[in-house]
Each structure stands twice: as structure tokens, then as C-alpha cells.
Amino acid sequence: ETGVTQSPTHLIKTRGQQVTLRCSSQSGHNTVSWYQQALGQGPQFIFQYYREEENGRGNFPPRFSGLQFPNYSSELNVNALELDDSALYLCASSAQTSGSIYEQYFGPGTRLTVT
């Protein structure tokens, strides 16, 4: 196990609702990235947080937003859910020191179903 935890494991929401997914990073890691993995696809980068600020974003609309807390845990918020938001959401943590980024370690994911 990587030490990265995510909650909840599974979630069912209705179109138009809002959802919050949570991630606790591995001890000593200060960078968190979020990915969306649709069925049968590879993960797609949503955004990255470093020291509580977003410092990289993929091609996702503003209704996907996030937070990183002082303990480096993170939340992913999705507003106005659409059916296409149904996917496995993966959180990955890594260490970033003196400008160097090391390998990222993934959590088990949250499977979101939008009906």
C-alpha cells in the first residue's frame, strides 16, 4: 500500500448535484494531483496542488475545483454533476523539494456514478 487514502470508496449522485471527494497524502508528501479515469480509458489529469495552491490544471471546466489543507490533504469538488462525470477519481501524492518532483503514488480511488 502507498499510504495514500481516499474517501468515500463509492458514491452515487444525481445529475445537477455537487460532490466532494477527499484524499490524504502519504506522510512527507506536499503535492497532490487529481485524475479522472473514465471506464476503459487511461487517467486524465485534472489539477495539482502544491503548498495549498493550484499550480497546474488539465482540460477540465471550472466546475471542477479543489483545495489543499495545511496538512497537505486535499479535496476535489465537482458542481453541477453531469452523466459524463461518472468515473474513477484518483488522487496521487508526491514530494516536491528544492524544485525537484519525485514519483507520485496513487490512492485506491473513488468511484463516482452519476444517474
Add this chain to the structure above:
Amino acid sequence: AQKITQTQPGMFVQEKEAVTLDCTYDTSDPSYGLFWYKQPSSGEMIFLIYQGSYDQQNATEGRYSLNFQKARKSANLVISASQLGDSAMYFCAMREGRRGGATNKLIFGTGTLLAVQP
């Protein structure tokens, strides 16, 4: 545009045999890193091996080795002595920029489903 291509949707291999999973990439950045991840049915992405674009030797990690051919832009994963527990989805991924880059964004391929047969 940066892109990862995995052309094998599925592969079969006999237990104890070696198998090669193909990966080609496209990038205009001279500095990049290539990764392989294993994803069992549980969903967690497990890091297997890393190859930097300036690394002179092919990366190896236990039974995993990466056949890096820079001129052909390929980074194939070789698994030796396959085990039943190797059955999973395998993803090739790329990160542009040096290890000291600003973001940790990974570009993933579509994956190869490996089935190890007894």
C-alpha cells in the same frame, strides 16, 4: 502534442514466460520521463518503473525492465517470469520536463490488459 500510444488492448502470456507490452510516445520536449503503472481490478495505480529521457541505461526493477529506444520513441515494458498476480491493466505514462519541473502532470495511454494463464 504530447501523446502516449498503447496499441495492444489485451495480451495473454503463460505463467513463467516473459511478455513485452508496447508503448510509443510523442513529445517535442527534449526532457521527459516515462513511467509504467499496474492497475489491478481494485483500481489503485501501482508504480512499476521509471525511465528518464537522458538516462543512458535502460531501467530495471526486479522482474520489470524498460526497453527504451529513444530514436523510435518507444518505451516497452518487459515482464520476465510472469506470475498469476501480474494479471492486471498496465498503463504507460509520460511527464514532460525535468524532474525539477513545475507540475507532476502525467499523460497516460489507454492501457493493455494482461492475462497470465497457468
